[in-house]
Amino acid sequence: MLEVQQLAVNYRGVRGLDPVSFQVSPGQLVGIIGPNGAGKSTLLKALLGLVPASGGVVHYCTCPLHQQLERVAYIPQRSQIDWDYPITVWNVVMMARTRQLGWFRSPGRAAKEIVKAALARVEMIDLRDRRIGELSGGQQQRVFLARALAQQADLFLFDEPFTGVDKKAEAIMLEVFEELRSQGKILLLSTHEWGQSLNQLDRLLLLNQCLIADGSPQQVMTPENLRQAYGTHLGKPLHQDLETSFFC
Amino acid sequence: MLNLLLEPLGYEFMRNAIAIGVLVGILCPVVGSYLIVQRMALLGDVIAHCVLPGLSISFFLGIDILIGAFGSGILGALLIAWIRSQTRVKVDAAMALTFSTFFALGVTLITVLKNKLDLDSFLFGDILGVTPHDIQRTFVIAALILLVVKLFYKELLFYTFDKTGAQAIGLPINTLYFGFMAAITLTIIASMQAVGVILVISLLVGPALTAYLLTKELHQMMIVGAILGAIASIAGVYLSYYQNLPSGPAIVLVSSSLFLLALLFSPSQGILTRSPQLEPATRFMNRFKFLKRHD
Numbered sequence: 001m002l003e004v005q006q007l008a009v010n011y012r013g014v015r016g017l018d019p020v021s022f023q024v025s026p027g028q029l030v031g032i033i034g035p036n037g038a039g040k041s042t043l044l045k046a047l048l049g050l051v052p053a054s055g056g057v058v059h060y061c062t063c064p065l066h067q068q069l070e071r072v073a074y075i076p077q078r079s080q081i082d083w084d085y086p087i088t089v090w091n092v093v094m095m096a097r098t099r100q101l102g103w104f105r106s107p108g109r110a111a112k113e114i115v116k117a118a119l120a121r122v123e124m125i126d127l128r129d130r131r132i133g134e135l136s137g138g139q140q141q142r143v144f145l146a147r148a149l150a151q152q153a154d155l156f157l158f159d160e161p162f163t164g165v166d167k168k169a170e171a172i173m174l175e176v177f178e179e180l181r182s183q184g185k186i187l188l189l190s191t192h193e194w195g196q197s198l199n200q201l202d203r204l205l206l207l208n209q210c211l212i213a214d215g216s217p218q219q220v221m222t223p224e225n226l227r228q229a230y231g232t233h234l235g236k237p238l239h240q241d242l243e244t245s246f247f248c
Numbered sequence: 249m250l251n252l253l254l255e256p257l258g259y260e261f262m263r264n265a266i267a268i269g270v271l272v273g274i275l276c277p278v279v280g281s282y283l284i285v286q287r288m289a290l291l292g293d294v295i296a297h298c299v300l301p302g303l304s305i306s307f308f309l310g311i312d313i314l315i316g317a318f319g320s321g322i323l324g325a326l327l328i329a330w331i332r333s334q335t336r337v338k339v340d341a342a343m344a345l346t347f348s349t350f351f352a353l354g355v356t357l358i359t360v361l362k363n364k365l366d367l368d369s370f371l372f373g374d375i376l377g378v379t380p381h382d383i384q385r386t387f388v389i390a391a392l393i394l395l396v397v398k399l400f401y402k403e404l405l406f407y408t409f410d411k412t413g414a415q416a417i418g419l420p421i422n423t424l425y426f427g428f429m430a431a432i433t434l435t436i437i438a439s440m441q442a443v444g445v446i447l448v449i450s451l452l453v454g455p456a457l458t459a460y461l462l463t464k465e466l467h468q469m470m471i472v473g474a475i476l477g478a479i480a481s482i483a484g485v486y487l488s489y490y491q492n493l494p495s496g497p498a499i500v501l502v503s504s505s506l507f508l509l510a511l512l513f514s515p516s517q518g519i520l521t522r523s524p525q526l527e528p529a530t531r532f533m534n535r536f537k538f539l540k541r542h543d
Contacts, residue, residue, distance in 0.1 A: 048416050074416035085285055085409050086466050095406045099417045104399055131464040151417075 007056035018210035034207035040190035073153035096150035138169030269481030277473030280452035298324025300354025321433035373444035373496035454503035
């Protein structure tokens with residue numbers, strides 16, 4: 001169980017996130033949605049202590065989460081990565097084992113097997129010797145998904161995993177999410193994708209600086225909530241858009 | 249031909265020059281690779297200028313210049329990080345202000361403290377005046393840094409590729425950053441004698457950048473860079489001996505020429521050799537793509 005209580009972020013005097021509280025049970029796939037600058041990434045980062053929280057606590061299995069970071073797999077936004085970095089697909093995924101291997105040790109056979117399996121799962125094993133910059137956006141995201149899998153974590157945080165990826169990568173990601181969910185893992189992902197993928201989520205957190213709504217996609221995506229999150233002008237057309245694509 | 253190579257080795261100053269040149273030529277590209285992949289190449293230049301006040305003070309106090317130069321270089325780097333974290337000032341502006349201020353302070357201190365510090369050899373290096381003690385010190389610094397890079401390679405790889413991700417798995421990123429700053433500062437101090445602070449950036453960046461065009465992984469970039477760095481140093485020293493050129497600049501010019509060659513002829517990324525699937529005419533036209541107006 002992931003328990004978040006009154007978590008708030010106030011960065012250099014700029015309001016990032018008003019106190020939010022929520023709980024996530026094992027086997028839940030939770031989406032965090034909201035407009036740009038709503039604090040979706042900030043929330044994910046604050047959960048892990050990557051940005052200093054101005055208040056609140058985050059517990060996982062009754063202990064503070066930042067003391068058990070080895071149980072977390074975090075996938076940053078695509079824009080945070082320099083894709084010209086001289087590194088191959090294989091070594092990106094091998095990074096997942098850094099913490100488990102510990103200082104001064106290089107990967108042995110066990111680590112290699114884990115990395116191989118993760119790459120096979122996302123159908124990227126054939127491209128393992130490619131430089132990461134030679135891949136398409138969707139392939140790059142699959143590599144990062146493999147890195148998350150190879151961490152063998154219990155808690156998965158994805159920052160905008162669907163941005164800039166093709167249909168194939170999206171399909172593989174959703175399959176893997178489904179598998180992880182059935183294994184009782186907790187998954188949190190921020191997204192501004194409004195397509196079919198929302199249907200796969202157990203639960204949505206609608207965010208705009210504060211938590212506007214929390215519940216099943218149907219409960220959350222009401223005209224009233226969307227108006228609150230996106231403003232009067234945008235809220236209504238967005239909801240009509242949803243009715244055609246999402247509630248059908 | 250052989251005589252051409254052996255003759256200069258008859259002189260002790262040439263043997264010393266080559267020894268320190270090779271050490272620095274190997275060390276600089278390894279550390280420089282980290283600078284390049286983090287898009288922080290100019291930080292090398294900044295720290296190089298920041299060591300001057302410390303150098304002047306240690307001359308005045310009569311302590312080892314290593315201590316003063318190291319303290320002052322690290323202070324400069326920390327100051328930049330502090331300005332960045334506390335204000336909206338961007339890193340390039342913070343760097344420009346910090347290094348010029350430190351440099352001005354250093355030059356002022358040399359006058360005020362009436363140092364016998366030879367500013368010229370500090371700026372442009374004096375590889376022919378290297379003493380066995382200098383070589384010893386450079387050797388110890390190089391061995392230490394290369395060992396640290398080997399030991400912490402996987403952590404540094406993660407940190408430089410994906411800082412947020414590294415922080416998220418609980419790597420001590422502040423310690424890694426500080427260690428990295430310390431390594432750059434030590435590398436610069438070790439290289440000062442060979443090429444001087446103005447040109448050390450070239451040795452940090454040049455061979456590593458050449459290697460970047462030839463390889464696909466960081467460790468390969470470091471190894472190839474180190475080989476190229478050593479070649480550049482040796483070739484530069486010989487050039488300066490036979491052509492009577494200033495040795496620091498000669499080393500730098502050889503290193504830059506190697507980069508130019510890789511830029512043109514790298515098998516995968518060379519301007520003249522890449523994308524073989526295109527027709528020669530298309531390739532030729534592509535070279536002038538940058539002239540096209542983007543309205």
